Amino acid sequence: MAAAVDERASVRKLVYYIATTLDGFIAGPDGADPTGPDGFWPVPEDYIAHMIAEYPETLPGPARTALSISAPGTHFDTVLEGRRSYETGLKAGVTDAYPHLRHIVFSRTLGESPDPAVEVVADDPVARVRELKQADGKDIWLVGGGELAGALYSEIDTLIVKLSPMTIGAGIPLFSGGATFSPNAWTLTDHKVLDSGAMFLTYDRAADRR
Numbered sequence: 001m002a003a004a005v006d007e008r009a010s011v012r013k014l015v016y017y018i019a020t021t022l023d024g025f026i027a028g029p030d031g032a033d034p035t036g037p038d039g040f041w042p043v044p045e046d047y048i049a050h051m052i053a054e055y056p057e058t059l060p061g062p063a064r065t066a067l068s069i070s071a072p073g074t075h076f077d078t079v080l081e082g083r084r085s086y087e088t089g090l091k092a093g094v095t096d097a098y099p100h101l102r103h104i105v106f107s108r109t110l111g112e113s114p115d116p117a118v119e120v121v122a123d124d125p126v127a128r129v130r131e132l133k134q135a136d137g138k139d140i141w142l143v144g145g146g147e148l149a150g151a152l153y154s155e156i157d158t159l160i161v162k163l164s165p166m167t168i169g170a171g172i173p174l175f176s177g178g179a180t181f182s183p184n185a186w187t188l189t190d191h192k193v194l195d196s197g198a199m200f201l202t203y204d205r206a207a208d209r210r
């Protein structure tokens with residue numbers, strides 16, 4: 001019995017690490033990058049400092065270069081994106097925003113990958129995530145957006161929400177698309193409250209997962 005528990009503990013987790021407003025939105029209704037040059041989402045200094053200290057691999061390559069960050073992944077070695085999230089980088093001329101991670105983009109329309117280091121997957125994300133979890137490695141970062149997260153709702157083991165002290169009234173929710181009504185309990189396992197009012201909250205899916 002103990003061996004079975006140990007085996008399960010070594011399985012990589014799918015972690016939805018995502019910035020959200022107090023009212024549960026990850027972006028505005030236009031689907032643009034909310035933290036980009038024309039974005040409405042403030043990014044305080046202590047928020048960036050915490051990301052650099054704890055999650056350096058989640059900063060995009062150009063930001064890592066600008067900040068002289070070369071730290072390897074502390075949590076993740078793989079990043080999953082939906083096509084529309086990937087395209088926010090593409091529009092800025094960045095074909096691989098995470099060259100320091102294995103980068104997988106889910107899309108049924110993109111066809112050939114714009115970058116040899118980025119794998120485009122048109123197959124079922126759930127099946128692909130289950131395969132990835134069986135391979136060795138660090139945890140798998142689900143970057144978003146809401147539609148891909150909706151498709152992977154049942155597979156998410158940990159939620160790390162970067163909660164911004166802001167409401168926007170309407171926008172793209174944490175989960176959309178194929179998400180169906182399915183209440184799940186989550187256990188708070190870590191938290192960091194910043195002076196700016198942002199919080200990093202880590203929740204593991206409660207043991208009685210469906």
Ligand SMILES: NC(=O)c1ccc[n+]([C@@H]2O[C@H](COP(=O)([O-])OP(=O)(O)OC[C@H]3O[C@@H](n4cnc5c(N)ncnc54)[C@H](OP(=O)(O)O)[C@@H]3O)[C@@H](O)[C@H]2O)c1
Binds near residue numbers: 027034144177
């Ligand atoms: N706050 C944050 O931390 C954060 C993080 C990431 C993204 N965002 C924001 O989120 C927004 C984008 O989110 P979104 O919900 O509109 O889109 P998304 O989830 O990024 O991408 C949706 C696309 O992913 C593909 N996809 C989704 N489910 C699939 C499935 N079951 N099988 C295969 N492919 C699937 C489809 O591409 P095809 O149509 O090509 O098939 C779909 O159109 C942007 O504004 C972005 O800036 C915010």
